[in-house]
Amino acid sequence: MHGSHPTPQTRSFPLVTAPRLDSMRELDQTVSTCRACPRLVAWREEAARVKRRAFQDWEYWARPVPGFGPPDAPLAITGLAPAAHGGNRTGRIFTGDPSGDALYAALYDLGLASQPVATHRNDGMKLFGVRITVPVHCAPPDNRPTTTERDTCRPWLARELELLRPTLRAILVLGGFAWQALLPVLTNTGWQVPRPRPAFGHGAHAQLTDARSERVLHLIGGYHPSQRNMSTRTLTPAMLRDVLHRGADMADVPVHRSRP
Template identity: 65%
Template sequence: MSALDDLHDLGVLDRQVSECRACPRLVAWREEVARVKRAAFADETYWGRPVPGFGPPDAPIAIVGLAPAAHGANRTGRMFTGDRSGDVLYAALHAVGLASQPTSTHIGDGLELYGVRITAPVRCAPPANKPTPQERDNCRPWLAKELSLLPVRVIVVLGAFGWQALLPVLSAAGWSVPTPRPRFGHGAQVTLAAPRQQDRPLHLLGCYHVSQQNTFTGKLTPAMVEAVLTRAKDLAGLGG
């Protein structure tokens, strides 16, 4: 039996996530970044640990990214907080009524999410933003447990890495993932039939990742992110 099997509280899960040291390469990297720092943040104390999910425990929408940014969430301790990717994501969440403000700079800045929880398949900042398959798999139980504790009806997946990491989690939880597995794409929508204990299907929505590579080149615009989030709201019954 997994040590997580008897865990039924998101707050406890978040604390356990933040103490994980399962991947030596990621532990060494996140701690080195926190020690050396970026010049612009030289006076700040970096979080330098795994980053837990962020959002209310009754959220029907989950947003799944990739991993914390070295000088973003690895610095601030909150998903998509303190970097350019977060600037785009939280502005879009605010624009569609899922966040209390359009900016996310640090824990304690007053930001609240409405009906959304943001998480990732890898909780430590990886070198070059590229976790290994083994690191992804080591982290999988955290994501699986987190999603099992949420009344999730819609999952917005930011990027192909998150999509590919998520599908095995959902399949193991009993959701009917098609074979062959659905491919990621911006605007992709897949509806999974519910496990026996669930009474509603689960909707997966694909969205290009809010990375600078995508947003600076125009591959992903704010309007495109807002359109996916609006669709998520409607599917979750939060529209209007």
Template identity: 70%
Template structure:
């Protein structure tokens, strides 16, 4: 078996049990379930990245949602954050459909891969620094495998930004010192790759208007074009 490719990496990630608190939480959530999904079998395992192995653009989130990706087994699938993200990607011609309901719904990404610095659903959606650091080798290896084609990345939120920068450094990109602060619309050059900051499409951010669909599309459009992916003009 090829032990160096993304498919093999995804299999290894899905079997990880390194963080006891996260293992207990994701599995208990999968047992208890949300009443609306009581008839569904939850994934209840670490959620690997999603998207082609030759992606030119990487989107880095936070961690799987307890009743979203932890239920469906695919990043940003089955929750409202994913609804916002995939609709934006579809509008830009980077996804085959605007919705992500379950892992077998036929959704494809074009030139884009989605991952997270923490692959297990955390309590209160807040991984600890130790859990983030324990999960970092997975992200570093994913970046190493994507490096031949990867030209841009978008970090969704401060957690994703703070976790991504050292991982890019460990994977061989040049990271600036001092480490740049997160901001929506921030752009940092890491050698041959541009890292962009964007508010996370969480329910809190989208319901309050801190992040609008137009704001999300603008960052994704700029990042995609930087990566060499064709996108429609704003309209």
């Protein structure tokens, strides 16, 4: 650390740096430099060295993966963290893995994405009225961040939601981990969370109020489109489209549904 300006290697880097960032572009660029969690840095870089056989020709991103989508989106989607050979490889969240295949196909079916398949960060994909982010920006071993890693990364999510705040009307939360990670962020940034705290579930809905302006923010729960959830049909493509449609409706984002 040099004076009051921590380096990307220090635990305090997200906490001190995130509140100073004035634009989504600046936030995305800065997030990708973070090295605050040694275990996650080691894992993401090891995955890039070893690689999977199918991706031997890839030069992995192997850095924190920023959010993706317009900086004035009315609807936010939060997942868990990048996949070691998905976002950690491609440099874009939910891109290059089965979870992303399911999510982007559903977004495209509703007219919220420009194409049904996301392959890499320069593939031309655009989102309409939607921004995707995560509570943990680095790929964790076994897809399980520690509570310390989650909390260290929290300031990035808090700042991202603050930058979205003028237009944000709804958040679709994919999975129980993201639900638990998000509620303290919303509380600490001035959103009044109902008591008792709303429980996660597919289709769960909570209505939060901005203590400063009395604006309403809708929180919608949805099962994560993990390969396991999709293969066991805990979550089906139709269920995913339906919960995305519900989030878009609550955010007043136009939907053009192409499938029944």
